[in-house]
Amino acid sequence: MNPFPPPHSPDATRPEPVTALARRVSRRGLLIGVASAAAASTTGIAVLYAARQTSRSTLAARTSIDRPPAVTTPSTNAATTSTTTTATTTPTTTPTTTATTATTTSPGPIVAGTDRVLVVLQLGGGNDALDTVVPLVGAYHDARPHLALADESLVRLPFGTDYGLHPALAPLGALLTAGQIGIVAGVGFDQPDRSHFKALDMWWSAAPGETFRTGWLGRWLDATTSNDDAVLRSVGLGGSVPALRADTAQSIGVTEVEQFSVSSSATDAALVTAWSMLSPEHAAALEATYTFAGFPTVGAGTPGDEPGSGPTGTGDVTTRLRTAAQLIAAEPRTRVVHVTVGGFDTHAAEAATHQRLLADVAQGIAEFQSAIEASGNAGRTLLVTTSEFGRRVVENGSGGTDHGKAGVQFVIGQGLTSAAFTGAMDLSDLADGDLRPVIDPRSIYASALDWLEGGSASGVTDAVLGGPFERLPFFF
Amino acid sequence: MTVLLDSTDVVPRLYRRIGLGLRGGELDTIAERSPSDAVSALLDTSIGDDPWAGTDYTVLPGPAGGQRRRLGLLAISAWIDALVDSEQPVDDWLAWFWHGRFVSALTEVKNPQFMVDQIRVLRARGRGSFGELTRAVTIDAAMLLYLDGNDSTAQAPNENYSRELLELFTIGHGAYTEDDVAAGAAALSGWRIDRSTGDPQLRTRRHDSTPRRYLQAEGVHDVNTVVTAIEHNPELAITIAARLAAEIVGPQLDPAVIVRAAAAFTAANLNVDVLLRSLVDEVLAGADGGQVVSGPLLWYVAARRATGAKPEMRDVFPQLRAAGQVPWLAPNVSGWPSGAAWNNAATLVARFALAELIADSTPADSVALTAGDRDQLARALGITTAWSDTTAAALDRLDRPRERLVLALVSPEFVNC
Numbered sequence: 001m002n003p004f005p006p007p008h009s010p011d012a013t014r015p016e017p018v019t020a021l022a023r024r025v026s027r028r029g030l031l032i033g034v035a036s037a038a039a040a041s042t043t044g045i046a047v048l049y050a051a052r053q054t055s056r057s058t059l060a061a062r063t064s065i066d067r068p069p070a071v072t073t074p075s076t077n078a079a080t081t082s083t084t085t086t087a088t089t090t091p092t093t094t095p096t097t098t099a100t101t102a103t104t105t106s107p108g109p110i111v112a113g114t115d116r117v118l119v120v121l122q123l124g125g126g127n128d129a130l131d132t133v134v135p136l137v138g139a140y141h142d143a144r145p146h147l148a149l150a151d152e153s154l155v156r157l158p159f160g161t162d163y164g165l166h167p168a169l170a171p172l173g174a175l176l177t178a179g180q181i182g183i184v185a186g187v188g189f190d191q192p193d194r195s196h197f198k199a200l201d202m203w204w205s206a207a208p209g210e211t212f213r214t215g216w217l218g219r220w221l222d223a224t225t226s227n228d229d230a231v232l233r234s235v236g237l238g239g240s241v242p243a244l245r246a247d248t249a250q251s252i253g254v255t256e257v258e259q260f261s262v263s264s265s266a267t268d269a270a271l272v273t274a275w276s277m278l279s280p281e282h283a284a285a286l287e288a289t290y291t292f293a294g295f296p297t298v299g300a301g302t303p304g305d306e307p308g309s310g311p312t313g314t315g316d317v318t319t320r321l322r323t324a325a326q327l328i329a330a331e332p333r334t335r336v337v338h339v340t341v342g343g344f345d346t347h348a349a350e351a352a353t354h355q356r357l358l359a360d361v362a363q364g365i366a367e368f369q370s371a372i373e374a375s376g377n378a379g380r381t382l383l384v385t386t387s388e389f390g391r392r393v394v395e396n397g398s399g400g401t402d403h404g405k406a407g408v409q410f411v412i413g414q415g416l417t418s419a420a421f422t423g424a425m426d427l428s429d430l431a432d433g434d435l436r437p438v439i440d441p442r443s444i445y446a447s448a449l450d451w452l453e454g455g456s457a458s459g460v461t462d463a464v465l466g467g468p469f470e471r472l473p474f475f476f
Numbered sequence: 477m478t479v480l481l482d483s484t485d486v487v488p489r490l491y492r493r494i495g496l497g498l499r500g501g502e503l504d505t506i507a508e509r510s511p512s513d514a515v516s517a518l519l520d521t522s523i524g525d526d527p528w529a530g531t532d533y534t535v536l537p538g539p540a541g542g543q544r545r546r547l548g549l550l551a552i553s554a555w556i557d558a559l560v561d562s563e564q565p566v567d568d569w570l571a572w573f574w575h576g577r578f579v580s581a582l583t584e585v586k587n588p589q590f591m592v593d594q595i596r597v598l599r600a601r602g603r604g605s606f607g608e609l610t611r612a613v614t615i616d617a618a619m620l621l622y623l624d625g626n627d628s629t630a631q632a633p634n635e636n637y638s639r640e641l642l643e644l645f646t647i648g649h650g651a652y653t654e655d656d657v658a659a660g661a662a663a664l665s666g667w668r669i670d671r672s673t674g675d676p677q678l679r680t681r682r683h684d685s686t687p688r689r690y691l692q693a694e695g696v697h698d699v700n701t702v703v704t705a706i707e708h709n710p711e712l713a714i715t716i717a718a719r720l721a722a723e724i725v726g727p728q729l730d731p732a733v734i735v736r737a738a739a740a741f742t743a744a745n746l747n748v749d750v751l752l753r754s755l756v757d758e759v760l761a762g763a764d765g766g767q768v769v770s771g772p773l774l775w776y777v778a779a780r781r782a783t784g785a786k787p788e789m790r791d792v793f794p795q796l797r798a799a800g801q802v803p804w805l806a807p808n809v810s811g812w813p814s815g816a817a818w819n820n821a822a823t824l825v826a827r828f829a830l831a832e833l834i835a836d837s838t839p840a841d842s843v844a845l846t847a848g849d850r851d852q853l854a855r856a857l858g859i860t861t862a863w864s865d866t867t868a869a870a871l872d873r874l875d876r877p878r879e880r881l882v883l884a885l886v887s888p889e890f891v892n893c
Contacts, residue, residue, distance in 0.1 A: 253820035259798035271879045274870040285821035347636040397632025
């Protein structure tokens with residue numbers, strides 16, 4: 001029994017892996033001169049490897065090495081949108097005819113940075129909703145004599161609500177003011193489960209009550225896949241990512257960016273080539289390492305560190321979202337990035353731990369938005385948070401909170417047209433001592449997938465989620 | 477039970493699955509024995525020397541991050557080396573298996589000595605009564621810290637351990653109610669450890685001794701009655717048998733195998749050794765649940781046993797971490813993933829780096845480096861399945877022994893067993 005099902009379907013295959021890899025690489029201008037894909041099947045990687053080794057040594061920082069050649073003719077895909085000229089066009093200007101964009105991908109030149117990107121940030125362990133978005137009512141203080149945050153310490157929301165944010169979320173102030181944050185309160189499935197792993201199964205599969213088979217993002221990848229897709233079309237940063245599990249689509253999972261390389265000083269190209277021949281997954285992993293190899297080093301912890309703290313005090317959210325921003329800038333064909341962090345299972349001594357975790361969330365998101373703005377990708381990127389449940393309203397004897405039901409999530413991006421607060425956390429209407437779920441997580445997913453597909457309600461979304469779910473009021 | 481298979485196939489597989497892997501050339505030794513003798517040699521052992529003898533890994537509470545990290549890594553290294561060197565590999569494998577079930581993590585426990593002491597419990601009791609193992613783990617210092625039993629009081633019980641005890645450690649999700657979780661938390665409240673020694677004490681004023689209904693049992697009020705109720709739950713034997721069977725018989729096994737093993741386990745008052753031998757007998761009789769994918773740690777251990785290599789731990793740790801499996805640092809309370817989850821890009825890449833470290837520290841006279849052709853290389857590594865065409869073609873591209881060894885170690889034929 002495995003509570004974390006594998007991110008990759010074991011029997012999924014990629015046709016003619018090395019050949020396909022060589023073909024893709026060739027198309028990207030790195031294997032010019034290789035006339036036949038068949039001939040390139042093994043030598044191609046060696047050539048690519050040599051080229052990369054040379055390139056890497058001259059790279060002081062991220063350069064255009066991984067970018068495709070300049071685009072002169074838009075692909076069929078891009079031609080259906082009106083956003084090919086700028087990567088920062090907001091969705092409000094996107095005509096509704098783009099809804100089918102993602103399903104009509106066809107071979108052709110790769111267009112840099114027009115397809116939209118969804119970043120899902122999973123706050124593993126069950127983030128305490130009540131100490132994240134705090135209701136300004138007395139019942140909150142009554143339930144949490146030790147944990148309750150003082151009303152005057154809270155970050156005020158720019159829209160009229162009876163809630164305030166944990167003070168550690170202050171770095172999100174500018175995004176709030178700019179109308180780029182939507183708050184979704186009271187999120188949970190109708191039949192919530194206080195088990196981490198059952199709850200995670202529901203969140204990952206978006207199919208409560210069924211045995212886990214595929215993830216919601218995996219099904220979207222399958223529904224919109226084509227033979228021409230990039231190895232890094234979907235990426236999991238920070239661990240096992242069942243949300244990405246698909247019938248056919250492959251995702252790349254990366255834990256430690258610094259270690260994600262097959263080019264130690266002792267490695268020779270022939271060995272790397274032979275290694276990449278072992279399976280389609282090996283070939284894909286090799287190609288993926290070349291993109292990540294160009295990223296500037298970001299802080300990462302070592303075994304034994306406090307959870308969520310690297311050597312410089314940088315937390316996992318910040319570290320992994322930095323990588324996500326680099327990836328989005330480097331690989332225009334990446335569509336889905338799933339970032340997993342843990343530590344939110346605050347059964348004891350919650351005040352200090354939660355403060356540190358939320359500070360990391362706020363720093364990470366604020367830095368991420370700045371980075372994708374700087375790289376011209378903010379207009380095409382949406383970030384949503386997930387967490388398997390909120391926590392019990394009443395604190396326990398350890399200065400913490402036990403597993404609860406509904407939680408709170410954030411939707412963040414320039415594409416929000418009416419950033420606001422939706423849902424509720426009503427302390428006068430509890431379910432077994434927990435916040436009552438009032439918004440189905442699939443409403444967040446539906447809105448996110450609509451966005452990803454171009455901005456309007458889509459049949460693909462409903463098929464992936466197994467039915468129509470009410471969309472959040474943050475998008476037109 | 478009748479032994480149907482010859483010792484060149486199924487016995488080496490058992491040595492790999494529950495015996496931490498064959499040493500270089502050991503395959504030939506096994507082949508000279510009858511299967512029953514070879515299996516007896518594997519199973520009829522008693523626990524070996526303490527991996528941490530003579531060293532104190534205590535880090536007292538306080539801002540001692542550097543020392544905690546240093547001593548923690550030393551203690552983890554000592555355990556990995558003990559797995560590599562083990563002459564009683566089944567006992568040590570079982571301790572590793574239980575570490576992945578009764579999870580605690582250094583990140584929360586902080587004091588490496590408490591993790592050492594917990595693994596000592598798993599080594600000492602892992603092959604005996606499951607009930608006694610569970611009783612010992614429940615009031616183990618590392619566990620009381622990791623799942624907050626140390627802070628659970630009658631006035632405000634902490635449900636963390638009570639829930640995972642049922643969901644992850646024993647009977648499994650669906651076999652209990654939220655009321656059971658709450659009743660268990662009350663009955664287990666009141667335990668405190670001495671922060672310097674780890675000794676657990678029941679503080680009666682913090683303990684809720686009210687008799688409660690728990691898993692269909694009445695009058696449950698303390699550790700003993702909680703575990704007794706769990707022992708009597710019919711789901712327990714099936715759940716534990718299924719977990720062990722997935723490792724020994726393979727992940728896609730006939731449910732009838734689990735039912736038979738669970739019956740033997742129950743009849744033996746939940747004696748783990750009986751369950752283990754029952755499953756081994758099933759394998760010898762032909763039960764086949766398909767290949768087991770070695771997670772990074774057991775794969776690394778098997779590779780070192782086969783080659784005689786001993787890479788520098790400072791090089792190994794970052795790669796084990798990137799691969800996703802460092803002892804005492806499980807990603808969460810459910811332990812590590814299994815099976816195809818280890819086929820992700822990060823793990824593939826990290827295995828490659830680890831294989832290079834192993835090859836670079838393999839003694840020059842190791843049969844893993846002196847093997848003449850790929851069949852000899854396979855035997856040197858204890859691989860009994862034939863190389864696939866894909867792996868053979870990849871191996872044939874390489875001339876140097878070091879490169880061929882690296883590739884063989886990361887091949888599906890060695891990773892899967």
